[in-house]
Amino acid sequence: MDFNQSTEDNLFDHARVIGKPHARIDGLLKVTGRAPYAYERHDVAANQLVGYPVCATIARGKITHMDASAARAAPGVAAVITTLELEPLARADSNVAHLFGGATVEHYHQAIAVVVADTLEQARGAASLIEVRYEEAKGVFDLEDAWTRLQSTGEPVANVGDVDAAFAAAPVTLDETYRTASQSHAMMEPHASIVDWSDGGQMTVWTSNQMIQWTRQALATTFDIDAGRIRLESPYVGGGFGGKLWLRADAVLAAFGSRETGRPVKVALPRPMIFNNATHRSGTIQRLRIAAGSDGKITAFEHAAVSHTLLGGSGEDAVNQTRCFYAGENRRVAHHPIDMGLPESADMRAPGEASGLAVLEIAMDEMAEKLGMDPVAFRILNDTQVNPEEPSKPFTERHFVECLRKGADNFGWAERNLKPGGRREGQWLIGHGMAGAYRGAPTMTSGARVRLQNGRLIVETDMTDIGTGSYTILTQTAAETMGMEMQDVEVRLGNSAYPTSSGSGGQFGATSATAGVYAACVALQQQIAKRLNVDEARFEKGRVVAGQTDMALADIADGEEIVAEDSINFGDFKDELEIGTFGAHFVEVAVNAYTGETRVRRMLAVCDAGRILNPITARSQVIGGMTMGVGAALTEGMSVDTERGFFVNHDLAGYEVAVHADIPEQEVIFLDTTDAASSPLKAKGVGELGICGVAAAIGNAIYNATGIRIREYPMTLDRMIDQLPSTER
């Protein structure tokens, strides 16, 4: 099915299942431990062995010597494969660092061997017996140096109008530098795979991955085999957040282990390796300049940022949203990804915007204060309905102002603390802050197959459910389209034997995959109509109605299965449009006047993301994003050892994600909007919108509470302790 123009009024505008609250259908399996995750697939292959990875303890250099003889002789050990025995593996497009093979060490905790044994403890015990010697090379690990060197160099990605003249002429300007920390996805389920490549022929991979086809192709490239010989299954994923978009070392090591031993091998990355072996969100340093007239209208933006990456990577593009979020005729933005020897940085939930809005939305707050304006009113004044770089390009549906207004009303913004540091309850300073949110609404080709079997519908697509609710919304989509009840639809996901979907990432999954299932269902309807020899048929209440025909779906085919398959392909017409999602976050914090501890007291998000397919799973996505935003604002930062070149706090005791006690009342309001240019369902994603701007709203609330403006994340107490009020009584 081609989607080449905005959709008209359709069945989803009169929906009975879509848009209604449905509890997640895989919820019961998950809370009863019956949803098997990759490492627990004891049932799928007999005689599994366990692999344990060995990783490099230098950031950069060469391995000069490895002696695995003691490990090979250790009890229970079936095989040891060291990186020196192999040529560097071919690298898939999606990977920047080499995953295994060869003597070169590109980053700390790079995989350099795998020990395969009967039990985890035997493998782990033997792993430490491997002797390794290195020739260490000097590396560069300090982003501050890079920033000093790079700012004001290079070509901007956008340079519109006359920025310098606008700044020179503006009565009110801001020029500040901000810092965001490197962050780990810190998903609960580690990267884990069981691989059966026993015969060196067909490779079967049970894994935890967001993108089945990308990863299957990456395996084919890495091992130089035909993708047709690889089967991948990832039906349940215990959190990904972008960390599982790619093939990682777990599957590669398990595959080598399996080929060597002739048995299935499973490998999970130990938690420390998830920080330094797998990917992370790069830290940034960002300089933001804003110019405005005394009327509060923005005349110019300049935004430059540096982030780190291994050679060939793209870093964290924190400037992109500044190109089109707010009005202003003159703008210049530049991103400098700098090659550094830290582990591989890559996408993490709202890549770019999460870091960029964390800074832009503080700058907007600072600017509003300079102008003497309410930060909500300042944003409303600078709303734009067209891409300010290309005014001929309209936003299809942009209800940002409504988000701001509704949020202010519901939060009680009018009753907020007006004077920074002016409201106190006992030992706590109370503050309020807000921020705007913006994130694109991309869509990707997505396919599905549907099988009608005796009145039951089976939906097959390689789409993944990474805790987002894919099973549920795809069931809703199929039930809606086919006029069936949800219990008569079974959705099967995450298997490379199924048609290729968008996968989960970039908040494109829900929009694209539901459209793909819709396309497949329409194809099925066409087949049924043909079979009944009618031009058009209606599908309702489990029946097909066409002219004189009115029969149950169960009766159409005499027990025979009817199969249909199709994809949704999104047309070029979208290139002429700006399609985005918008939101506003409002936060109340308490900051201890003595210690600087910050505790979030309440949070509100108002989201404009097109049709909300399921308010329960969508809300869950948004509050998850808000929770991650609390972590980003207050605690989550990977500590860099700038000489040794690695992230030191590489476990969940040292890298602090928000815990229950950190999360207060969270309220989410969805605007009742649709976006006909987005998809047949007029839906857009929310999974990344939920985190966008949250950290800045908290930072602005801290400023409002204390009068202390912190421009570096995470906003831990040591960044404000010297400026807190005197403790003299």
Add this chain to the structure above:
Amino acid sequence: MKAFSYERVSDPAQAAARAAEVPVAKFIAGGTNLLDLMKHEIEIPKHLIDVGGTGLDEITPTDEGGLRIGALVSNAALSADTRVRKDYAVLSRALVSGASGQLRNKATTGGNLLQRTRCGYFYDTGMPCNKRSPGAGCAALSKGAATRQLGIIGTSDACIATHPSDMAVALCVLDAEVETVTSTGEIRRLTLDEFYQLPGDTPEVETALQAGEMITAVLLPPPVEGRHAYYKVRDRASYAFALVSVALIQAPDGTGRVALGGVAPKPWRRDDADAALPQGASAVMARLLDGARPTQENAYKLTLAERTLAALLAQE
């Protein structure tokens, strides 16, 4: 994890004798720290002596009017004991600020005292650490190191790790003693100050325990009147180690005692600092943190300690 042998014992003196006799033996009780360390191969015992059956799980009154807390009393049970909550509230408060409910159910009094530091370099066997491998050097003291969580006082040129226990800070301010049995069956009583050793040139030596010696109990002296408070400052609201913690017992006349956690290799207390309490937080910290050697990243702990005590003193 390396293979190890395992035995259960029923008598503390027998446990101590066995631990001295078998090479590289360790006691195990709750295992909430030791098992993690064994998995990381930071601790590599060849033999584990399970002391869970030694019956040391009772809290009983002492002749002196205090309490004797068996070494195996769980952190959960100790924090919930009505006598502790009533007469030693600082201890109860410190305990519930530590770890999580699940861990406190399993962790024991003796084990809590013996938990190892949470220094990130200690936990990474790819890094040099004098505490883990004596003489290897200290990555945390190298240029470029991440030291925000680490110690500011009582540290040495060999090690700047802190002791992570909250319970021990409260025990310190209570003048508790550690009761042990040695491998020859002798009973010893050590103040917390005697029990914990500063790193000096031997950061691998953390306590005064001799080979095989086992903690059998913690002895609380008679209750100390006054307000008992424990303020644990951390980045997130729960389930995190202290940046700084303050244990305070203050009499109505303003005199009292103060101990700090999160700043040193052991609970940090000084008599002259206690004596300065009536003069306020600044006077206390001028003495208590005299001689501090913070890094650039953790110098904030000096200010934080003083302000945390000030917060407690300002509370009713």
